[in-house]
Amino acid sequence: xxxxxxxxxxxxxxxxxxxxxxxxxxxxxxxxxxxxxxxxxxxxxxxxxxxxxxxxxxxxxxxxxxxxxxxxxxxxxxxx
Numbered sequence: 001x002x003x004x005x006x007x008x009x010x011x012x013x014x015x016x017x018x019x020x021x022x023x024x025x026x027x028x029x030x031x032x033x034x035x036x037x038x039x040x041x042x043x044x045x046x047x048x049x050x051x052x053x054x055x056x057x058x059x060x061x062x063x064x065x066x067x068x069x070x071x072x073x074x075x076x077x078x079x080x
Contacts, residue, residue: 001051002053002057010043014078016064018057026043
């Protein structure tokens, strides 16, 4: 399985990523081993999506990073 995940960082901005091992990736984020979120700790897992196809997962991750994907995340997953 391939996972696309959304993290809410301390600075109230989301981080979107893709991985095969979700638990390990979250552990690495939480222990400041990922440059992109190192200075934005603590993080909270907001949502994750499982895909059978790596191609589909990467397409969905790319969508979430687009303008319409960010609007989708704000509407569905972010606190107001």
